[in-house]
Amino acid sequence: MIPHQTKQRMPELEISDKQTGAIRYLEHGCPHWRIRWHYHDEYELHLIVASSGKMFIGDYIGLFQPGCLVLTGPRLPHNWVTNVIDNTHYALRDRVVHFDHDVIVGAVALFPELSMLLPLLDRARYGIEFLHHADAAEKYMMQIKESDGVARVGYFCELLDLLAHSPHQQVLSTTQINLPINxxxxxxxxxxxxxxxxxxxxxxxxxxxxxxxxxxxxxxxxxxxxxxxxxxxxxxxxxxxxxxxxxxxxxxxxxxxxxxxxxxxxxxxxxxxxxxxxxxxxxxxxxxxxxxxxxxxxxxxxxxxxxxx
Structure with a gap:
């Protein structure tokens, strides 16, 4: 668990690369401008490493704490709202990996072995929470952060393979919400x-x-x-x-x-x-x-x- 700090300045967004490429990693603290009800075209694998509060995934509302690991699909609205008291700031709260649907589909066309990932991505359109995989997921996320090229793709595929075979996953939203980007x-x-x-x-x-x-x-x-x-x-x-x-x-x-x-x-x-x-x-x-x-x-x-x- 990441210790929290109380200070006046809002934590800055930390981005590990220039956000070019099919697999993008980012991390940030709390409060932060990214913490809002939002949606985007990419899939998002989201790991909470500090704080507790409420998460909103589509029409689902539940509690989160460190170790919460969720995969959201394209344009599925989501947010994690921390219980905040006494101006508490967290230097690092979220680790996130973004990736594009078209990239996965294209990879499946070239490598049919990757087709086993498609059911996972279909379920992600409702949001999926994974239990008991936070430590392994964080290890892969750090490897993705610190690598590039073929190595980054390899770590990413291993992470998705872990999640696709997990028996400990729960679909969150009862409704598939596909919103316009506005x-x-x-x-x-x-x-x-x-x-x-x-x-x-x-x-x-x-x-x-x-x-x-x-x-x-x-x-x-x-x-x-x-x-x-x-x-x-x-x-x-x-x-x-x-x-x-x-x-x-x-x-x-x-x-x-x-x-x-x-x-x-x-x-x-x-x-x-x-x-x-x-x-x-x-x-x-x-x-x-x-x-x-x-x-x-x-x-x-x-x-x-x-x-x-």
Missing amino acids: SEFQRKIDLVIQFVMGHYEQKIALAQIARLVGMSEGHFSRFFHRATGSSFNEFVNRVRIARACDLLSRTDRPITLIAGEIGFNNIANFNRRFTQHKQMTPSKYRQQARERYSAVSTPPLLLEGVHPN
């Missing part, structure tokens, strides 16, 4: 998500958010569903449930108190929504989380307050 589109979605992250414990009216981005309620509803694969109210509930999971896992607070803190004034409604999303009750989730932590390690301390980067 900076204004991204700006508005990012604005909405950051507002929700800062106010999810309060009542958020659809009309209020529509005004925030200069749209009618109907237009905003269609716009938001296209961008995230879910309705705005459903998105807010997903954020709240993710926060509830965080508190249930890491604190001993009563469930009724947690429900109120995250914006559910009715405990029955909270229990129903939680069970709908997690297929278990809040108390059962807390029990299973404690069993997982006790079997592996001591749970990390909760950083109070979730703030957008």
